[in-house]
Amino acid sequence: MMHIRDxxxxxxxPTNAELALLEDPSLQRLTQIRQLGFAYLVxxxxxxxxxxxxLGTMALTREIASLIGERDEELECAGLLHDIGHAAFSHxxxxxxxxYLKTTHETIGEERLMKSxxxxxxNDSGLSAKKIIKYFRGRGRGEIxxxxxxxDRLDYLIRDSRYTGVAYGLIDYQNIKSKxxxxxxxxxxxxxxxxxxxSILLARYFMFESVYLHHATRIAQGIYEEAVSRAxxxxxxxxxELKELTDWQMLSRLSSIKxxxxxxxxxxxxxxxxxxxxxxxxGVDIDGLTRAIEKSGFKEGEYxxxxxxYKGADDNINVLDRSGKMIGKLxxxxxxxxxxxxxxxxxxxxxxxxxKERAGHLSSVVEKFMRE
Numbered sequence: 001m002m003h004i005r006d007x008x009x010x011x012x013x014p015t016n017a018e019l020a021l022l023e024d025p026s027l028q029r030l031t032q033i034r035q036l037g038f039a040y041l042v043x044x045x046x047x048x049x050x051x052x053x054x055l056g057t058m059a060l061t062r063e064i065a066s067l068i069g070e071r072d073e074e075l076e077c078a079g080l081l082h083d084i085g086h087a088a089f090s091h092x093x094x095x096x097x098x099x100y101l102k103t104t105h106e107t108i109g110e111e112r113l114m115k116s117x118x119x120x121x122x123n124d125s126g127l128s129a130k131k132i133i134k135y136f137r138g139r140g141r142g143e144i145x146x147x148x149x150x151x152d153r154l155d156y157l158i159r160d161s162r163y164t165g166v167a168y169g170l171i172d173y174q175n176i177k178s179k180x181x182x183x184x185x186x187x188x189x190x191x192x193x194x195x196x197x198x199s200i201l202l203a204r205y206f207m208f209e210s211v212y213l214h215h216a217t218r219i220a221q222g223i224y225e226e227a228v229s230r231a232x233x234x235x236x237x238x239x240x241e242l243k244e245l246t247d248w249q250m251l252s253r254l255s256s257i258k259x260x261x262x263x264x265x266x267x268x269x270x271x272x273x274x275x276x277x278x279x280x281x282x283g284v285d286i287d288g289l290t291r292a293i294e295k296s297g298f299k300e301g302e303y304x305x306x307x308x309x310y311k312g313a314d315d316n317i318n319v320l321d322r323s324g325k326m327i328g329k330l331x332x333x334x335x336x337x338x339x340x341x342x343x344x345x346x347x348x349x350x351x352x353x354x355x356k357e358r359a360g361h362l363s364s365v366v367e368k369f370m371r372e
Contacts, residue, residue, distance in 0.1 A: 006052065008159045009059045017073060017125035018058065018080060024121060026084045026112050030054060032246035036160060037092035038220035039211055041270060043164035046211075050083045050090060053159055057082060060151035060173075064144050067182045074127050078135035079145045081118070082152060085109025087242050088250035092221050096228050100239035108243050110136060141185040148315045149180060149187035149200065157203050160211060168206035171199055181320060188318035188326070197317045197330045201337055204312055205344070213308055215278045219353045220267055222304045227260035234259045273304050273353035276362040281307070281350045281370070289369055293352070296365045303354040303362060313344035 002019065004012040014022060021027055030050035039046040061079030065072050085108030087093035097103050110133050113119060122129045135142035145151050154173060161169030179193030189197050211217070231237035236257045245253060251268065254260040266272060286307060293303060317330040331337050350370075354362045 004055060006055055006059070008052075008155070008162055009056045012055055012059045014058075015073060015076070017122070017127055018077065020121045020125060021077065021080060021118065024116070024118050026116055026118055027051065027054070027081065029246060030083060030086065032248060033086055033088060033090060034247055035090060035156070036163070036211070037089040037217065038224065038267070039164065039214070039217050041220050041267070041272070042214050042216045043166070043211065045163050045165055046160075048159060048163045050086050053155055054080050054083050056155040056159060057145065057151045060155050061145055063177060064149075064151055064180060064182075064187060065141070067180065068141070068185075072141060074131045075135055075141050075144060077122065077127060078132045078142065079151050081109070081113060081132065082136060082145055083109070084112050084118075085243070088245050088247050089224065092224060093228075093242060096225060096242055099229075100232055101242060103243075106136065143186045144182070147187055148317050149176075149189070149197075153200070153204070157200070157207060160207060161203075164211050166207065166210050168210050169203050171203050172196075176200065181324070183318055183320055183324065183326065186318060188320050189330075190320050190322065191327065191333075194319065194330065194334055197319070198334055198336055201312065201315055201317075201330075201340065204315070205310075205340060208310060208312070213310070213349070215275045215351060215353075216272060218306065218308060218351055219272050219275070219304060222306055222351075222353075223263050223266055223272065226301070226304075227254050227263035230259040230263070231257045274356040274359045275351070275353050276303075276359040277352040277366040278349060281348050282346070283348070284350055284370070289350075289352075289366070292369045293362065293365055296361070298354065298358075298362065302358075303352065305350070305352045308349040308351055310344045310347045313341050315341075 001013060006012055033050045035048045035050055035053050036046040058076050058080035061076050065075050085105040087097060087105060094105060097105060113129060113133060119129045134140055135145060138146040143150055157169045157171055158173060176196050179189050179196040180187050181190060231254055232239050251264060254264045284307065289305060318326055319328055319330055319333055321327050331341050352362060352366050
């Protein structure tokens with residue numbers, strides 16, 4: 001019996017089927033993809049990988065699914081394999097997958113499962129690859145992995161908080177586990193667990209504010225996206241490489257291309273643009289802002305501007321009474337979450353950055369534009 005020691009969830013004991021999957025190149029590839037993209041430029045400890053997160057998600061899936069009263073190995077495997085479609089630097093490349101390949105990491109994961117030896121390894125173990133894909137999509141019991149109370153979210157909140165040292169994402173998993181109940185194959189909470197449900201959604205919001213949308217991380221992401229776009233648009237890189245390369249392979253590839261090498265050097269040597277403006281907004285004419293910035297003397301490539309949107313406005317959790325009857329959604333029963341949802345639907349930030357020497361000038365240009 002093999003034990004895998006994980007610093008977040010403790011000892012993990014994989015089944016024979018899971019052991020076979022762990023050796024597959026599609027899963028081992030995740031050892032070379034950072035969970036938090038470029039967050040390590042801000043938080044030096046943010047070097048955890050998608051592989052570690054996948055193991056943790058599998059372990060938490062097993063614990064939460066035990067509330068059903070029966071073993072569901074396909075569901076556990078869905079937790080293990082749910083991220084196999086991720087490209088280099090995880091979510092950092094998502095917009096590029098959409099732009100150049102018209103796809104998502106979820107779709108790539110499904111294709112990778114059905115068109116690789118993974119499918120044979122699953123079926124040879126007596127499990128169903130089709131059922132695992134159904135769970136990928138959040139169908140049936142799939143929300144035990146993908147939902148607002150799912151194993152994926154619980155693991156990344158605990159793990160990301162631990163690796164970054166940011167306390168906002170810390171959640172009391174043992175208490176949360178005691179409050180979760182499976183209702184019609186979907187994780188829910190009893191009315192007595194409303195505070196617990198609130199803590200999860202608030203932790204996610206604060207992690208977005210402090211880590212996932214940190215201005216330096218977003219600036220690095222913007223530089224990376226521009227580097228990839230230049231490499232592909234110049235014809236020196238195939239769009240298909242987006243779903244093939246790992247983090248280090250991608251950096252090496254972009255460093256070898258004239259059109260992108262200078263931008264990638266900004267990341268590898270941490271010579272990022274500096275923040276000139278990063279504030280909440282109620283909408284912005286981004287084309288008009290671009291014209292104003294370039295009229296003031298900035299050329300394309302000398303600055304970065306982007307609108308940052310928040311996630312989570314539609315997150316919800318079913319709430320049951322003591323008899324197990326559903327009494328409503330958390331957003332209806334918690335004024336706190338109701339208010340948070342309304343905020344997230346409208347919350348946007350404008351981020352503008354450039355070299356440090358010109359940041360003051362750029363700040364003045366943007367401030368003036370936003371006042372007009």
